[in-house]
Amino acid sequence: MKGLLIDDDELYARTLQRSLARKGIETAIALDAASALAQARTDPPDFALVDLKLGEDSGLGLIQPLRALRADMRILLVTGYASVATAVESIKRGADDYLPKPASTSMILRALGLETSAAQEESDDTMTPLHRLEWEHIQQALAETDGNISAAARLLGMHRRSLQRKLAKRPGPERRRIDE
Structure with a gap:
């Protein structure tokens, strides 16, 4: 897989x-939208991991051109600014999955359907923290306005x-529960 x-x-x-x-997966790197499309046209990959913010560009704009190059390409959007609004928009545009950044190798492999883990099954039982839900709700309201x-x-x-005070307190990475 590449x-x-x-x-x-x-x-x-x-x-x-x-x-x-x-993990045996060959990848190429593109640092901007133009070089990403050029590389994908030359050798269409099996999957693309696309950052939402690419300098002045948006990764959302790459989803449809990549999908046009290869219909079965898995497109994973990653972002350090995760919100419900951008998740919905990325899926509407054709992304296969939406991951918070920094996305770990195991998260990416699971999204590609290459790995399952007991840790994922355990984390499926935990609820999203309230501060994260509030942040996503605020982001959705901002997108609507x-x-x-x-x-x-x-x-x-x-x-x-x-609202301005809440926006200044961007939520950090989630902490994992340590049982026993």
Whole structure:
């Protein structure tokens, strides 16, 4: 299986490339949208891992051109700014999966259907933390109001300053529960 890693963070892309190589998966790296499309046209990959934010470009714009090159290509969108709104939009545009960044090798392999794990089955039983749900709800309101903070605050039934304070507290990576 061969893939294309499309990410403007070269260090992350190279690290992920090495991790996937240890699992026997060959990958190429593209640091921007134009070079990603050029590489995909030359040698269409089995899968593409696309970052949502590619410098000035959006990874959402790459989904349809990649799908047009190869209909059976698995397209995984990754982002450090995960929200319900962008997840819905990526799936509507044709992405196969949506992963929070930094996406681990095992997360990617599971999304590609190459690995299952007991750890995933255990984590399926845990609920999404409340602060994450609140953050996603706020992001959805912002998307519906085209980023207008005052309109989003009215939609959410809160004061504009309260919304600004919540936006300043972006949620960090989820902590894993340690049982026993």
